[in-house]
Amino acid sequence: MYKFDEIVDRSNTSSIKWDPEILLENFGVEDCLPLWVADMDFEVAPAIKEALVKVAEHGVYGYSGTTKHMDAFMNWVERRFDWAIQSEWLLNTPGVVTAFNVAIQTYTRPGDQVIIQRPVYYPFTDAIVNNGRRVSSNSLILNNEGRYEIDFEDFEKRAKDPNTTMFLLCSPHNPVSRLWTKEELSKMMQICKDNNVLVVSDEIHADFVMPGYTHYPAATLGKTYLDNVITLMAPSKTFNLAGMQLSYVVISDEVKRQQFARTLEQSSIGIVNRFVFESAIAAYNDSEDWLEAVLEYIHANYNYVRDYFKKELPKITIHELEATYLVWMDFRSLDLTLEELSEVIFKDAKVGLDGGDWFGPEGEGFMRMNLACPREIIEKACEAIVTGVKKVK
Ligand SMILES: Cc1ncc(COP(=O)(O)O)c(C=O)c1O
Numbered sequence: 040m041y042k043f044d045e046i047v048d049r050s051n052t053s054s055i056k057w058d059p060e061i062l063l064e065n066f067g068v069e070d071c072l073p074l075w076v077a078d079m080d081f082e083v084a085p086a087i088k089e090a091l092v093k094v095a096e097h098g099v100y101g102y103s104g105t106t107k108h109m110d111a112f113m114n115w116v117e118r119r120f121d122w123a124i125q126s127e128w129l130l131n132t133p134g135v136v137t138a139f140n141v142a143i144q145t146y147t148r149p150g151d152q153v154i155i156q157r158p159v160y161y162p163f164t165d166a167i168v169n170n171g172r173r174v175s176s177n178s179l180i181l182n183n184e185g186r187y188e189i190d191f192e193d194f195e196k197r198a199k200d201p202n203t204t205m206f207l208l209c210s211p212h213n214p215v216s217r218l219w220t221k222e223e224l225s226k227m228m229q230i231c232k233d234n235n236v237l238v239v240s241d242e243i244h245a246d247f248v249m250p251g252y253t254h255y256p257a258a259t260l261g262k263t264y265l266d267n268v269i270t271l272m273a274p275s276k277t278f279n280l281a282g283m284q285l286s287y288v289v290i291s292d293e294v295k296r297q298q299f300a301r302t303l304e305q306s307s308i309g310i311v312n313r314f315v316f317e318s319a320i321a322a323y324n325d326s327e328d329w330l331e332a333v334l335e336y337i338h339a340n341y342n343y344v345r346d347y348f349k350k351e352l353p354k355i356t357i358h359e360l361e362a363t364y365l366v367w368m369d370f371r372s373l374d375l376t377l378e379e380l381s382e383v384i385f386k387d388a389k390v391g392l393d394g395g396d397w398f399g400p401e402g403e404g405f406m407r408m409n410l411a412c413p414r415e416i417i418e419k420a421c422e423a424i425v426t427g428v429k430k431v432k
Pocket of ligand 1: 133135209243273281285
């Protein structure tokens, strides 16, 4: 019913992912196949496009404001995660990255330590460093079965450090695609609660969960955790609306919510764009079957990648896709230096992937591939990578 196989030409649309100059800057070639930045090459759900066309055709674009999209979001969260959010708990920011920067500015002081779990989405590190705070990396451990785990002993040690005031959680985790279990999340929430460490839970990928897995919002795992967790969610990854810039910040604790709102007011950060409201309403109210269909398509893309490498180049390990549309690939057994690996993948194979090292030194030797594109592009990229690697190994 949806045409996910169709290639939509994104050239000359100001797309960061496809811009030749940006590709040249990042990968040293301007004509590589871009499977990096986390947006999708698919057209949005029909209801969203219709809603946006309607706003565009109206022709008047003055200041706007509504709470209708809040209702749509709350219904969605209740339906999908069985979490009844109260409307007064909600604030908006133009994006999740803005939200966690504001959280750092609001609840921590310069010099404080913020725990993150590298390799992790690189704007986490940037937000901490740019605000003059310090990174405390509870680096993930890769176990013998090739699955990432949390080093709880180290986590607790870091949480107990009096200089640590915040934990920035990535749940589900980008880039390693772990969907944290109830037990793992509860354990982290308890340690943070016991040590007075505020949790900011980035759950932007919460809707992108693969068959057999379940996402639990961290704040819902115990009554005593709720007021110690700031939850960040958004329609941007779920419905391919990143360019709309909207995120929901859930803060049940009134004092904390007022503090966050104050920081927003200090820079007059708000959302007044009607395209944003209408697209979010159409997404949450009328696009659920599109999401189910895109999840299925992406899961099949993942199976294709996993099977292709298993057959053609088993030395490259494709990690399990538990959540997100980003697959984590392990090239370490090729024994290439970081420069050699980048040369092979970016310049020789001409495939633009996120370098694993972008997510912290723990990611060196890995790469992250974006699976949210037509199968034909995935096939071309896989073939180019295998051909490129076989030339040197
Ligand atoms: C974990 C995570 N947080 C935040 C974002 C971006 O959020 P936004 O575009 O809403 O600022 C991404 C995008 O890839 C992400 O993976």
